[in-house]
Amino acid sequence: MAERLSNREGIKGMANPTRYGIERFAYWIQRLTGLGLLAYLIGHIYETSTIVNGKIAWNQMLELTQTLQGHILLTLVIGMCVFHTANGIRVMLGHGGIGVGKPGQPEYPYKAASLNYKQRLCIWVSIALAALAMMYGASVLFGD
Amino acid sequence: MRESIIMKIHYGTALGAVALVAVHILMRMSQKFSDSLQYQNVIANYHFLPYALMLEVLLVLLSVHGFNGLRVILLELKQGSTYERMINYGSLAAMAALIAYGSRTILMAGMGVS
Amino acid sequence: MAVVAAKPSEEPKSNTQTTGKTNTITLRISRSNPSEGQESTFAEFQVPVQKWTTVLEAILYVKQNFDHSVAVRYSCRQASCGSCGMKINGRPALACYTKVSELNSNVITVEPMNNFPIIRDLAVDFKQLISNHKKMKPFIIREDSEVTPDSKEFIQTPQDLEKFLQFSYCIKCGLCNSACPTMATDESFIGPQGLAQAYRYVADNRDKGKDDRLKIVDDSHGIWRCHFAGSCSQVCPKGVDPAMAIQLLRGYLLGFRK
Numbered sequence: 135m136a137e138r139l140s141n142r143e144g145i146k147g148m149a150n151p152t153r154y155g156i157e158r159f160a161y162w163i164q165r166l167t168g169l170g171l172l173a174y175l176i177g178h179i180y181e182t183s184t185i186v187n188g189k190i191a192w193n194q195m196l197e198l199t200q201t202l203q204g205h206i207l208l209t210l211v212i213g214m215c216v217f218h219t220a221n222g223i224r225v226m227l228g229h230g231g232i233g234v235g236k237p238g239q240p241e242y243p244y245k246a247a248s249l250n251y252k253q254r255l256c257i258w259v260s261i262a263l264a265a266l267a268m269m270y271g272a273s274v275l276f277g278d
Numbered sequence: 279m280r281e282s283i284i285m286k287i288h289y290g291t292a293l294g295a296v297a298l299v300a301v302h303i304l305m306r307m308s309q310k311f312s313d314s315l316q317y318q319n320v321i322a323n324y325h326f327l328p329y330a331l332m333l334e335v336l337l338v339l340l341s342v343h344g345f346n347g348l349r350v351i352l353l354e355l356k357q358g359s360t361y362e363r364m365i366n367y368g369s370l371a372a373m374a375a376l377i378a379y380g381s382r383t384i385l386m387a388g389m390g391v392s
Numbered sequence: 393m394a395v396v397a398a399k400p401s402e403e404p405k406s407n408t409q410t411t412g413k414t415n416t417i418t419l420r421i422s423r424s425n426p427s428e429g430q431e432s433t434f435a436e437f438q439v440p441v442q443k444w445t446t447v448l449e450a451i452l453y454v455k456q457n458f459d460h461s462v463a464v465r466y467s468c469r470q471a472s473c474g475s476c477g478m479k480i481n482g483r484p485a486l487a488c489y490t491k492v493s494e495l496n497s498n499v500i501t502v503e504p505m506n507n508f509p510i511i512r513d514l515a516v517d518f519k520q521l522i523s524n525h526k527k528m529k530p531f532i533i534r535e536d537s538e539v540t541p542d543s544k545e546f547i548q549t550p551q552d553l554e555k556f557l558q559f560s561y562c563i564k565c566g567l568c569n570s571a572c573p574t575m576a577t578d579e580s581f582i583g584p585q586g587l588a589q590a591y592r593y594v595a596d597n598r599d600k601g602k603d604d605r606l607k608i609v610d611d612s613h614g615i616w617r618c619h620f621a622g623s624c625s626q627v628c629p630k631g632v633d634p635a636m637a638i639q640l641l642r643g644y645l646l647g648f649r650k
Contacts, residue, residue, distance in 0.1 A: 147576030157622035231643030240631025
């Protein structure tokens with residue numbers, strides 16, 4: 135009689151980016167960046183709302199955000215945004231069946247056609263674009 | 279609402295948000311970064327109607343996309359009809375709240391109430 | 393014709409790659425019996441292996457020589473039946489299809505596949521996989537039948553066949569469901585196996601049940617909970633590539649395909 139214990143890996147399994155290649159890593163980063171960007175959105179809406187309280191309130195908010203920590207956070211946000219966007223476009227196209235290869239006769243060693251060089255290249259390009267954007271963002275923020 | 283419609287909205291808001299975020303960032307880069315954050319320059323942005331409308335649309339797009347994404351993650355973590363209903367309505371409520379709060383800022387700043 | 397007696401060939405040079413020198417590895421087998429309330433523990437065994445020894449052979453060696461009570465499913469020993477799916481050094485794989493030598497480790501840890509309820513030791517319960525598979529209506533749906541005398545056979549060209557053939561190679565081993573990140577947390581998710589099989593029938597030109605199946609998968613715990621992590625295709629031992637099937641199926645729902 136089978137025990138009803140589900141033996142599910144749980145969040146530990148869902149959030150583990152290792153073991154299954156770069157596509158799993160990209161999925162993990164996409165989730166993390168999505169949550170990070172949502173948190174930033176909420177903070178940003180709150181931060182910008184101080185404009186309605188007048189110049190003094192706005193400048194006080196700027197003193198809080200235009201700091202070293204604030205600029206580092208913003209640089210990270212830039213990277214997260216660029217990766218999430220670029221990888222998101224890859225995923226969206228994949229969801230439509232674009233770039234996932236064509237069905238055919240599987241031949242040993244049964245390499246999956248959907249996990250092709252195009253997908254891997256797009257992931258690396260997303261990471262590279264995020265890094266470039268972060269570098270540019272940092273140069274603007276810290277170079278001012 | 280069928281899940282396919284919700285996901286089409288998710289993808290649509292993503293594409294729309296990408297374009298508008300690019301415009302939003304380019305506006306910051308139209309002047310020196312620190313100057314673009316000065317009070318009078320920010321207020322001038324809100325007084326420029328097309329830009330204020332763009333910000334409103336961006337707010338809606340990002341709120342819908344962001345909270346739908348969170349809803350998907352939360353639905354995958356736990357199942358059950360009560361929990362799922364709670365997450366669905368909670369996400370809608372959070373979207374509405376963020377849009378309302380952000381719209382308040384845009385309206386008040388745009389109308390010169392500060 | 394004169395018969396020349398063949399000279400015995402010289403013994404090849406000793407080489408671990410070719411002679412199959414016996415090594416000893418440590419095989420750690422997860423032992424548990426949930427129905428008796430026994431928590432999961434690991435039992436270690438020293439097992440002699442050669443270059444070609446599979447993980448299944450190592451486990452059967454343990455059963456034969458050390459502890460016959462180890463519960464393990466196996467049948468064909470040639471990656472056809474899908475019975476021996478388990479987690480080997482943290483990754484779902486078929487035990488009969490995984491050589492000890494390719495794991496590049498002297499310690500092999502075998503555990504029951506994740507995301508399936510454990511029956512005992514390495515044997516897991518496949519009820520949910522079977523029930524999700526059944527939900528996909530895994531049969532040709534059409535009103536007419538080629539059996540009635542007046543109708544002809546259903547024409548299917550080699551090109552038509554190629555559109556779904558690889559997805560029909562699924563042996564229901566469950567490795568894809570074990571690797572899937574959504575299956576790790578979502579108990580209601582159909583899973584890559586079920587979704588791939590839904591596409592197998594949708595892509596079959598003999599089938600007329602596309603709309604039925606699309607309605608079934610268009611659910612909050614259906615096809616939309618796949619995020620193309622690709623882990624299912626990484627572990628599939630038969631080249632089914634469930635990730636491709638799911639994205640192609642989703643193409644119908646998104647309007648990319650008609």
